[in-house]
Amino acid sequence: MTSVNYDVERIRKDFPILSRELPGGRPLVYLDSGNSSQKPLAVIETMREHLASHYGNVGRAMHVLGTESTEAYEAARDKVAAFVGAPSRDEIVFTKNASEALNLVAYAFGNRACEDPRFRMGPGDEIVISEMEHHSNIVPWQLLAQRTGATLRWFPVTDEGRLDLSGLDDLVTERTRIVSIAHQSNVLGTVNPVAAILPRVREVGALLMLDASQSVPHHPADFAALGADFVAFTGHKMVGPSGIGVLWGRRELLDAMPPFLGGGEMIEAVWMDRSTYAPVPHKFEAGTPPIVEAIGLGAAVDYLTSIGMPAIEAHERELTAYALNALAEVPGLRVIGPRDLEMRGGTVSFTLEGVHPHDVGQILDDAFGIAVRVGHHCARPLHLRFGIPATTRASFYLYNTTSEIDALVRGLHHVRKVFA
The missing domain is CATH 3.40.640.10 (Type I PLP-dependent aspartate aminotransferase-like (Major domain))
Known part of the structure; x- marks a missing residue:
C-alpha cells in the first residue's frame, strides 16, 4: 500500500496542467504518462x-x-x-x-x-x-x-x-x-x-x-x-x-x-x-x-x-491493482499483458470487443476529458503477435488517483453503450 505520508492531492497541485479545464467544462483526466509525463512547477521554473x-x-x-x-x-x-x-x-x-x-x-x-x-x-x-x-x-x-x-x-x-x-x-x-x-x-x-x-x-x-x-x-x-x-x-x-x-x-x-x-x-x-x-x-x-x-x-x-521513488512505486502499484480489478468489470474488455501485479508496472493496455481503440480514445476524450493513448504504441510486432491492430493504453504515474480510474471505467461503459 502507498505510504500514509503519500499525499497525492498535494502532489497534483505541483502540476499546473492537472487543474486545467478542457473545452465544455470537462476536467482533465490524464492517463497517458507512459507516452509523456506532465511537468511539475519546479521543473518549469x-x-x-x-x-x-x-x-x-x-x-x-x-x-x-x-x-x-x-x-x-x-x-x-x-x-x-x-x-x-x-x-x-x-x-x-x-x-x-x-x-x-x-x-x-x-x-x-x-x-x-x-x-x-x-x-x-x-x-x-x-x-x-x-x-x-x-x-x-x-x-x-x-x-x-x-x-x-x-x-x-x-x-x-x-x-x-x-x-x-x-x-x-x-x-x-x-x-x-x-x-x-x-x-x-x-x-x-x-x-x-x-x-x-x-x-x-x-x-x-x-x-x-x-x-x-x-x-x-x-x-x-x-x-x-x-x-x-x-x-x-x-x-x-x-x-x-x-x-x-x-x-x-x-x-x-x-x-x-x-x-x-x-x-x-x-x-x-x-x-x-x-x-x-x-x-x-x-x-x-x-x-x-x-x-x-x-x-x-x-x-x-x-x-x-524529494517524494521518494519507493513511495512512487508503491502508489503506482496500488493504482495498478485497483485498475486491473475495476477494468475486469467492463464487459468485453480484454487486458493485453499480465493480469496480476507480479513483475509489472502501471501500464494497462486493453481491447474492447466490437470497438476500435481509436473510437474508444476519441469518445473518452470528447465526452469525459480522459487522455489515453490508442494505436500500436510503437510496438507493432507485439500487436501482430497478439493478432490485434491496436490497443487502448492507460498508464499511471505519481499524480494519478483511483477516482480517475473510476472515471475511466465509467467512460468505457459509456463507449459500450454508444456501440451497443
Missing part, C-alpha cells in the same frame, strides 16, 4: 529561470554566463548519476532521447573505427532482442544487421505477456554479440527478469543493453546492481522535458566505442587529416547540447527524489 538569468553555451564560453551554464549542466549529470546508481558521473551521456542512446550503441558494433573485439559484428554473429520491444529497440538493430550481415533474433512473448525464456540457451549462444531488451514493456507493463537472462549473456561473452524508458521513472534504479552493460532512458517520461535522454554505459565500454556524431566539443584536437577525441562522456556529446533540457532533467530528478 528551473528551466525558465535558467533561460531568463543564466543562459550561455557550455564548455566553451569563459564569461560568467557560460560558467554558470556549464556548472548547472554538469550538476545535472551528477544528479542523474546519483539517481540511477551509476558508479561514475562520466558514465552518464546526455542524448536527445532514448532512441538516440540506443542508436549510439548500435552504431559502435561492426564499426571499423572500433577495434575492441566485443564490438565485432559480421556474418555469423547474432543480435537478440524481444517481440515486445518499442520500435526504438528494434529498428537500430535491424539497420545494424543490414550493415554487417549479422542475424537478428528475438525472444517470443507468452500469452500472458511475459518473455518466453524456455529457449534461452538456444537463443543466446556463442554467436550472440549483444542482447537488447526492454526493462519494462511500454504496452504490457511487464518488468523483464534481467537476473534470469544476465548469467547466460555473461556465459557466452555477449553484452546486455536495457531500454529503461518505462522503468526509471517508476521504480528505484540501481544500474550498478542491475548488471547490464548499457541502459537507455529518457527525460520526458520522468516529469522532465522532452529533448533530453540518457545513455549509461560501463566506462571501459564507452572508452572503447567510437564517437557517434562529430563536431564541436567532442574533440580533443583537430587537424585537416585526423582528429582526436575528448574523454567520455563528452566524446558522445557533439555540438551545443540540450543545455536547458538537461538542467530541467536535473530538476526532475530533484523532484522525484
Whole structure:
C-alpha cells in the first residue's frame, strides 16, 4: 500500500496542467504518462529561470554566463548519476532521447573505427532482442544487421505477456554479440527478469543493453546492481522535458566505442587529416547540447527524489491493482499483458470487443476529458503477435488517483453503450 505520508492531492497541485479545464467544462483526466509525463512547477521554473538569468553555451564560453551554464549542466549529470546508481558521473551521456542512446550503441558494433573485439559484428554473429520491444529497440538493430550481415533474433512473448525464456540457451549462444531488451514493456507493463537472462549473456561473452524508458521513472534504479552493460532512458517520461535522454554505459565500454556524431566539443584536437577525441562522456556529446533540457532533467530528478521513488512505486502499484480489478468489470474488455501485479508496472493496455481503440480514445476524450493513448504504441510486432491492430493504453504515474480510474471505467461503459 502507498505510504500514509503519500499525499497525492498535494502532489497534483505541483502540476499546473492537472487543474486545467478542457473545452465544455470537462476536467482533465490524464492517463497517458507512459507516452509523456506532465511537468511539475519546479521543473518549469528551473528551466525558465535558467533561460531568463543564466543562459550561455557550455564548455566553451569563459564569461560568467557560460560558467554558470556549464556548472548547472554538469550538476545535472551528477544528479542523474546519483539517481540511477551509476558508479561514475562520466558514465552518464546526455542524448536527445532514448532512441538516440540506443542508436549510439548500435552504431559502435561492426564499426571499423572500433577495434575492441566485443564490438565485432559480421556474418555469423547474432543480435537478440524481444517481440515486445518499442520500435526504438528494434529498428537500430535491424539497420545494424543490414550493415554487417549479422542475424537478428528475438525472444517470443507468452500469452500472458511475459518473455518466453524456455529457449534461452538456444537463443543466446556463442554467436550472440549483444542482447537488447526492454526493462519494462511500454504496452504490457511487464518488468523483464534481467537476473534470469544476465548469467547466460555473461556465459557466452555477449553484452546486455536495457531500454529503461518505462522503468526509471517508476521504480528505484540501481544500474550498478542491475548488471547490464548499457541502459537507455529518457527525460520526458520522468516529469522532465522532452529533448533530453540518457545513455549509461560501463566506462571501459564507452572508452572503447567510437564517437557517434562529430563536431564541436567532442574533440580533443583537430587537424585537416585526423582528429582526436575528448574523454567520455563528452566524446558522445557533439555540438551545443540540450543545455536547458538537461538542467530541467536535473530538476526532475530533484523532484522525484524529494517524494521518494519507493513511495512512487508503491502508489503506482496500488493504482495498478485497483485498475486491473475495476477494468475486469467492463464487459468485453480484454487486458493485453499480465493480469496480476507480479513483475509489472502501471501500464494497462486493453481491447474492447466490437470497438476500435481509436473510437474508444476519441469518445473518452470528447465526452469525459480522459487522455489515453490508442494505436500500436510503437510496438507493432507485439500487436501482430497478439493478432490485434491496436490497443487502448492507460498508464499511471505519481499524480494519478483511483477516482480517475473510476472515471475511466465509467467512460468505457459509456463507449459500450454508444456501440451497443
